[in-house]
Amino acid sequence: MRxxxxxxxxxxxxxxxxxxxxxxxxxxxxxxxxxxxAGGAGGASSGFPSANGxxxxxxxxxxGATSNGTGSSTGGGLCGTNLTGTIRDFQISHPDFENxxxxxxxxxxxxxxxxxxxxxxxxxxxxxxxxxxxxDQWYRDVPGVNxxxxxxxxxxxxxxxxxxxxxxxxxxxxxxxxGNEGNNHNFHFTFELHTQFYYSGGESFSFTGDDxxxxxxxxxxxxxxxxxxxxxxxxxxxxxxxxxxGLTPGNIYPLDFFFAERHTSESHFRxxxxxxxxxxxxxxx
Numbered sequence: 001m002r003x004x005x006x007x008x009x010x011x012x013x014x015x016x017x018x019x020x021x022x023x024x025x026x027x028x029x030x031x032x033x034x035x036x037x038a039g040g041a042g043g044a045s046s047g048f049p050s051a052n053g054x055x056x057x058x059x060x061x062x063x064g065a066t067s068n069g070t071g072s073s074t075g076g077g078l079c080g081t082n083l084t085g086t087i088r089d090f091q092i093s094h095p096d097f098e099n100x101x102x103x104x105x106x107x108x109x110x111x112x113x114x115x116x117x118x119x120x121x122x123x124x125x126x127x128x129x130x131x132x133x134x135x136d137q138w139y140r141d142v143p144g145v146n147x148x149x150x151x152x153x154x155x156x157x158x159x160x161x162x163x164x165x166x167x168x169x170x171x172x173x174x175x176x177x178x179g180n181e182g183n184n185h186n187f188h189f190t191f192e193l194h195t196q197f198y199y200s201g202g203e204s205f206s207f208t209g210d211d212x213x214x215x216x217x218x219x220x221x222x223x224x225x226x227x228x229x230x231x232x233x234x235x236x237x238x239x240x241x242x243x244x245x246g247l248t249p250g251n252i253y254p255l256d257f258f259f260a261e262r263h264t265s266e267s268h269f270r271x272x273x274x275x276x277x278x279x280x281x282x283x284x285x
Contacts, residue, residue, distance in 0.1 A: 085193030104227030
């Protein structure tokens with residue numbers, strides 16, 4: 001199996017990080033139809049290449065919109081503070097929830113699927129899962145099996161280049177969708193996030209939480225914290241793993257993030273990042 005520079009440790013309130021070290025302060029995305037051309041408060045802009053090879057604008061001021069340099073602001077510039085993904089709620093009766101305790105790496109293949117989803121690799125070797133059919137429901141809308149809604153992670157600057165989201169009680173859908181099912185929280189859900197970042201060199205990415213976490217960078221598995229467990233940490237040094245991940249400084253790459261909360265009674269979720277995000281994620285369809 002390909003070895004990346006990944007650290008995995010078990011602790012209750014460990015240091016988490018989505019440490020994306022791009023050296024930029026945050027900038028929220030503006031409405032794509034807003035033509036006021038506002039560049040936000042403070043800060044000059046400098047160009048960076050977009051995924052299609054054109055030049056976008058990098059706003060170094062805090063809290064400002066991004067502009068494509070043509071007088072209209074876009075949602076494709078720096079999104080360092082708000083990233084939107086999809087939460088899917090499951091009932092406690094689902095075979096992959098509440099039925100196992102313990103770390104369980106290797107649930108997914110190292111290459112992201114062509115549909116942008118993790119590819120199940122567990123078969124009979126991963127005791128926290130009950131097979132491909134049920135695992136494939138984690139990050140797909142399945143009528144009668146799950147219910148979905150959008151969720152936005154709002155990162156805050158914690159000093160220097162680091163932006164963080166830290167929630168030791170991550171229960172974003174309490175009393176929603178299928179509800180708490182007799183528990184004090186809604187403990188059975190997944191979270192899927194797709195975004196892109198500008199790789200300039202020197203970045204790292206870390207996460208601490210429970211339960212499962214699969215992070216793909218440029219379509220390759222960079223962090224694997226699979227299983228039903230207490231808070232664990234994983235981090236990736238992008239420079240050290242650049243060859244394995246196919247990264248070259250000066251380019252934009254996808255980051256695909258898949259989380260699952262599968263068991264009572266805790267839910268930790270922390271990100272620390274300095275990556276320069278170039279889009280705001282995707283709300284549910």
